[in-house]
Amino acid sequence: MAMTLRLREEEQAALRERAALEGASMQEAARRAVREYIARGDHRDRVAVAAELITQRHDDALRRLGE
Numbered sequence: 001m002a003m004t005l006r007l008r009e010e011e012q013a014a015l016r017e018r019a020a021l022e023g024a025s026m027q028e029a030a031r032r033a034v035r036e037y038i039a040r041g042d043h044r045d046r047v048a049v050a051a052e053l054i055t056q057r058h059d060d061a062l063r064r065l066g067e
Helices: 009-021 026-057 059-066
Strands: none
Touching: 009 026, 026 059
């Protein structure tokens, strides 16, 4: 799927510079950033689910520790 990404001039310059330092095209650097953004969100969601499960399973012990 094609997509247009509009960046401010300073964002485009920073992306161009960072991509060049890493030996990548600006497009590849942007795709990498999108993949990392998605991975961080997925990780955050999994941690939230795990924390909720732990909280539910150990509610009594956590409450007693807080007293």
